[in-house]
Amino acid sequence: MRIDVLSLFPEMFVGPMQESIIGKAIKNDILDLNITNFREFTTDKHRHVDDSPFGGGQGMLLQAQPIIDAYESIKQQVSSEGKQVGKVILMDPAGKKFEQADAEMLAKEEQITFICGHYEGYDERIRTIVTDEYSLGDFVLTGGELPAMVMIDATTRLLPDVLGNAASAVEDSFSMGLLEGPQYTRPADFRGMKVPEVLTSGDHKKIADWNQKESLRRTYLRRPDLIDHSKLTKRQKELFLEVRIEEENRN
Structure with missing residues (x-):
């Protein structure tokens, strides 16, 4: 699977995404994780990616141009690799609450793109390239990077050959609709x-x-x-x- 992430802070993914199960998936070529800083696609000489909202309002909004141009570049890369361009996920507090069933659905994709926002919000036109919007719950974070990492972790562990025991993912809490019961190991x-x-x-x-x-x-x-x-x-x-x-x- 190929996963692309659009973020202003690509360094945030360096540590967490190179350790444990996810790190092994990348090392074993099961997961191809690419982080793109969409600031590199701005046409503004000052490399601004945000601006004040029309009509007034608090905070700054991410502009559509850098994000959409970055995504179109990713689409070209994916197509050149002979892969099917997959879902485009916007991390947003107003999105659908992410659940295990969503991870199972995403694990069937060949490619996924995550858009991680910052500031007050997005220019609405960004949503023209979005297929799904997700949130981790009814709280607000400083950006979409951490939620994206959580979704990538939950999805990647369901890919074939990622977990040592294939039955582990099937028996997880929520996968069977119920919480997993207590477990024990040695000593008795x-x-x-x-x-x-x-x-x-x-x-x-x-x-x-x-x-x-x-x-x-x-x-x-x-x-x-x-x-x-x-x-x-x-x-x-x-x-x-x-x-x-x-x-x-x-x-």
Whole structure:
């Protein structure tokens, strides 16, 4: 996959995007990450990329010309590589809240472009090249770089051969619609805190039921809005009923 980022601060991507899983994906040629400073595409002799809004208002707006020209240059590069030009994502507080399903959708793309803004906002004409707008939540950051990094991380880890165990991505929280339940590793007894006996029993059916039940329990207690009863399997419904009775009795 090729990912392009338009940013005024390309240095922000140097450290985070070269470490851990993302760094390995780049090293193994699974991910081709390109950061473009769209200031380089300005036609203004002072290299301004922003200006005051028509009609008045607070702050400065990013101009359309440098960003659109930078994107058109990227399109030419992508096409020359024989790749399909993909989605253009604008990082914006008014955008759709980014979720796991969006990462799964983006992971199927051959190429993606992220536009990271700064200042008060964008010239509306920038949106003529945008296919999707995303936000991480109902809060405001100083720029779109950090949200773009989060989306790149969430998307890249879903690419084939990026994670050592392909099942890891499938079993992640949210991928199956539920939160992931508690997990344990050695030692079986740490300072008197013991691993649940069922996990060391060797009974695969009981272990599977326990994992499902605890996943349902954690989701029920922390994010009940994620539980869609119509999508639960028959066995999940049975386990969920047990969870609700247990939690009601506990309270």
